[in-house]
Amino acid sequence: MPPFTIRFRKFVSLNTTIRLREDHMHVSLSDLLEGAPEPVLRAIAHILLAKLYKRPIDPTQNHRYKRFVTSSAVMRQTELTRSRRGSKRYLGPQGRYYNLEEVFESLNTRFFNGFMGRPQLTWSESLAKRLLGHYDPAHNTIVVSRVFDRPSSPRYAIEYLLYHEMLHLVHPVKMKGTRRCVHPAAFKADEGKFPQLKEALAFLKRL
Numbered sequence: 001m002p003p004f005t006i007r008f009r010k011f012v013s014l015n016t017t018i019r020l021r022e023d024h025m026h027v028s029l030s031d032l033l034e035g036a037p038e039p040v041l042r043a044i045a046h047i048l049l050a051k052l053y054k055r056p057i058d059p060t061q062n063h064r065y066k067r068f069v070t071s072s073a074v075m076r077q078t079e080l081t082r083s084r085r086g087s088k089r090y091l092g093p094q095g096r097y098y099n100l101e102e103v104f105e106s107l108n109t110r111f112f113n114g115f116m117g118r119p120q121l122t123w124s125e126s127l128a129k130r131l132l133g134h135y136d137p138a139h140n141t142i143v144v145s146r147v148f149d150r151p152s153s154p155r156y157a158i159e160y161l162l163y164h165e166m167l168h169l170v171h172p173v174k175m176k177g178t179r180r181c182v183h184p185a186a187f188k189a190d191e192g193k194f195p196q197l198k199e200a201l202a203f204l205k206r207l
């Protein structure tokens, strides 16, 4: 097997390329695939190698990949990311007390069958109290206010904030006539599935 160099790059689409040059394999993938579940990454590896060596593609692998990239969450992320890209500095997911990637993955398993591609996750730089969490489509990033990264913050409050932003990736904005509906009925129904919704909202209100 030749040595591999695999890179996730900021493509504006789900572009993937594979090249064999001087006995060295070069693979480039869109960073939109970076948080993809392992079975999906394995399917991509299978498809790329089959194409390179002109071998048949296993339909199961093909189906697994297609199902992932056509899931509404991924399509929405792709579309939003395409809209604009720039550079912006963030603190990253590891806070003092909580790691947002760890919280994200546990929510992903519990509510999305592990199928949501992970966007960038970061604590905010400021101790914002008005904007507690938001999704930044330009950088495909969920930002959570650093005020929550303290031992007195219950985990369910952080989970709720992240879960809410994850639902924005699943539910596009609906137009009601000329009005934008950011939290349509389907969004609210999903939000209601969060077991400690009441406690979380009460905590945010106190804060």
Ligand SMILES: [Zn+2]
Residues within 6 Å of the ligand: 164, 168, 182, 183
């Ligand atoms: Zn919202």
